[in-house]
Amino acid sequence: MSGYPGLGLALTTLALLVPASLAMAQGKPAPSTPQAKPAPATAQAKPAAGGGYAQRFASECAACHGANGKSETPGTPILAGQHSYYAVTQLFLFREGRRSNEAMTAVAKSLKDADLRGFSDFIGTLAPVSAVPPEAPLDASRMSRGQMVAQERKCLFCHGPDLSGGQQVPRIAGQREEYLRESLEGYRLGKRIGYTPAMIEPASQLSPEDVETLAYFAAHLPGASAGSTAK
Numbered sequence: 001m002s003g004y005p006g007l008g009l010a011l012t013t014l015a016l017l018v019p020a021s022l023a024m025a026q027g028k029p030a031p032s033t034p035q036a037k038p039a040p041a042t043a044q045a046k047p048a049a050g051g052g053y054a055q056r057f058a059s060e061c062a063a064c065h066g067a068n069g070k071s072e073t074p075g076t077p078i079l080a081g082q083h084s085y086y087a088v089t090q091l092f093l094f095r096e097g098r099r100s101n102e103a104m105t106a107v108a109k110s111l112k113d114a115d116l117r118g119f120s121d122f123i124g125t126l127a128p129v130s131a132v133p134p135e136a137p138l139d140a141s142r143m144s145r146g147q148m149v150a151q152e153r154k155c156l157f158c159h160g161p162d163l164s165g166g167q168q169v170p171r172i173a174g175q176r177e178e179y180l181r182e183s184l185e186g187y188r189l190g191k192r193i194g195y196t197p198a199m200i201e202p203a204s205q206l207s208p209e210d211v212e213t214l215a216y217f218a219a220h221l222p223g224a225s226a227g228s229t230a231k
């Protein structure tokens with residue numbers, strides 16, 4: 001990520017938090033890495049499966065993010081179905097004060113590296129859910145307009161044809177609509193700093209109408225659809 005000043009340190013530190021095979025995928029759309037051998041990295045304290053993070057999630061995170069990561073709280077994202085690598089990058093950004101949100105900054109401040117990893121690994125095990133119930137009425141013309149804009153603006157290229165994401169690219173299908181709108185506005189206005197600069201260009205080209213349309217479109221794509229199960 002040369003040409004993105006100030007992130008060098010962040011990337012170095014983050015590299016300690018994620019398996020080398022994933023860190024190396026940074027910046028590229030999830031490649032298949034048949035020869036990657038993450039095994040040696042696991043020598044250092046890998047929490048036992050779960051490592052108590054399911055329980056910690058229930059007591060420390062679920063009040064806002066919902067049981068099993070299905071947030072019912074406006075402005076608070078659904079974490080179910082989110083990729084662990086994306087989750088760890090965001091927890092890291094919150095902890096380092098690069099992504100700011102009062103609630104999450106307070107939570108992340110006290111998390112150790114092992115916690116960032118533990119919570120993210122746990123998040124990666126949660127099956128995707130959709131904020132919108134399947135029986136909810138669908139505005140077909142808004143959906144087809146959304147599909148068109150998402151194609152034009154390359155959202156589908158990076159987030160996948162079903163917007164399920166992968167690795168450091170977040171799943172946005174089935175996410176809460178108002179949260180998607182706020183996130184896109186954040187990138188568009190330069191208020192939200194990403195772990196990679198990937199969103200800067202696509203977001204800066206969006207009109208406020210595009211933001212509305214894309215948030216509606218992504219929120220109403222079935223979040224629990226098949227698609228990538230990559231963590």
Ligand code: HEC
Pocket residue numbers: 057060061062063064065075076077079082087088090091099100101103104107119120170182
């Ligand atoms: C007091 C409410 C609150 C608590 C408790 C909380 N969160 Fe959050 N979390 C939020 C909000 C609000 C956001 C969205 C912030 C924003 O808009 O930038 C968020 C965002 C996130 C994100 C980024 C998701 C994305 O799609 O970008 C992750 C990951 C996350 N939280 C994990 C956790 C974990 C793990 C815990 C428990 C250790 C936790 N949160 C506890 C409110 C909370």
Ligand code: HEC
Pocket residue numbers: 077089150153154155156157158159168169170171172180183184193194195196198199202203206214
């Ligand atoms: C070049 C690849 C790329 C393109 C094109 C792209 N995205 Fe992204 N998107 C990313 C990455 C990587 C992130 C995570 C960045 C970060 O660290 O904040 C992201 C983050 C997001 C988020 C935040 C999700 C969350 O949970 O907080 C939303 C919403 C989003 N993108 C929607 C879109 C939409 C809509 C478009 C089309 C206008 C688009 N993206 C185009 C790669 C891309």
